[in-house]
Amino acid sequence: MKYKHLFLLLAILGLCYTWYFNIRFYINAENTSLINYIAQTKTTFPAKSFNADLLT
Numbered sequence: 001m002k003y004k005h006l007f008l009l010l011a012i013l014g015l016c017y018t019w020y021f022n023i024r025f026y027i028n029a030e031n032t033s034l035i036n037y038i039a040q041t042k043t044t045f046p047a048k049s050f051n052a053d054l055l056t
Contacts (some may be wrong), residue, residue, distance in 0.1 A: 021049030 001017050025045035041050050 018049055021045045025049070 022045070025037065025040075029036065029040075036048065041047050
């Protein structure tokens with residue numbers, strides 16, 4: 001039962017961690033299109049979010 005709660009907590013933290021960078025991108029970017037998001041995955045907040053998704 002304890003592992004169930006631990007995994008739930010880790011899942012919620014992982015979701016918040018990755019979406020933090022997505023939200024920062026949409027707040028700061030002038031062009032929020034999908035094409036721009038993909039183009040910027042190497043240098044900006046989308047890159048950090050994309051890397052966080054892969055590493056967590």
